[in-house]
Amino acid sequence: MKWYTEVSFKVRLKIESVITLSFLYLKQKSRCHMNRAEEDYIKTIYELTIEKKQPLIKANELSERFGYSDQSVNEMIKKLVKKHLVSFVPYKGVSLTSKGKDVAIRMVRAHRIWEVFLTEKLGFSWDEVHEDAEMLEHATSKHVLEKLYHFLGEPKYCQHGNPIPDFKNHMAEVAVQSLDQLKVGETFEVLRVLDFKELLLYLNEQNIKLHDYLNIIEKDEFNGIMTILCNNQRKTMSIKTAKMIFGRIKK
Ligand SMILES: [Zn+2]
Incomplete structure (x- = not known):
């Protein structure tokens, strides 16, 4: 040369x-570099940390949320520990390292901002946006994301009721009271639902939306079924489903 x-x-x-x-x-x-499954774990650990208001998340809480076996959850935890994204305290659980937390916040912020864009500006429904938001969150520079966030009017929540961390990592309150814990006679405002397609399709079918009020009419713990009044209509719901719906008890 x-x-x-x-x-x-x-x-x-x-x-x-x-x-x-x-x-x-x-x-x-x-x-x-993380693959999709690893990213999902990081995001879920982050969400559970906030939801449960505790720094350590047990492996079985993760397997419950994902529906995976304890063994596959443990294998994934080992991988994430190697990548310094998660730290593991024997018999207590896992927590995100500051690196893991940074990654999680960046991902959820981008994901939720894109969800707002797709639903508010392009007219997608809440059950349709997860996959696209997932792809877009990886393809967006911080600069574009900041512009998009301001363009959307700095939204505080996505369409599933998840708070959007701002660029200083502050975020609005997250609803942590799950519907299954309610007693007969109590009324509850729906503020957040898990972003699971089957759940969202079920809620569409039942015509249950964010900010609807649900009144508990019956609770059959043995069979795991709740009867609920929503918009003057009686609905039955499994307690398993009710665990995925969060809100605030009306006083
Ligand atoms: Zn969302």
Whole structure:
């Protein structure tokens, strides 16, 4: 390479350092690179930490949320510990490291901002946005995301009632009271639902939306069924489903 030997030593040094730096960057990037399942875990650990208001999440709480076996959850935890995203306290559970928390906040912020865009501006319904928001969250620079956030009027919540962390990592309150814990006679405002397609389709079918009031008429713990009044209509719901709906008890 004639040109290379001709350029001054100083310039060569610069070129070499740029190359070295980009290699280091790529190496770093590939080390941080996470697959979809790993990202889902990070996000879920983050959400459970906030929902349960406790720093440590037990493996069985994760397997319950995902419907995976304890063994596969434990294997995933080992992988995440290796990547310094999660720390593990034997017999107590897992928590996100500050690196893991940063990653989680960045992902949920982008995801929820895109959900607001897709539903409010493009007219998608709440059961249709998860997959696209998932793809878009990875393809968006911080700059674009910030613009989009302001364009949308700095929304505090996504369509599922999940709070959107702002760019200083502050976020609005998250509803943590789940519907299954209510007693007969109590009324509850729906403020958040889990972003599970089957659940959202069920809620569409039952015509239950955020900010609807649900009144508990009967609770059959043995059979795991609740009878609820919503918009003057009686509905039956399994307690398993009620665990995925969160809100506030009306005083
Ligand atoms: Zn959402």
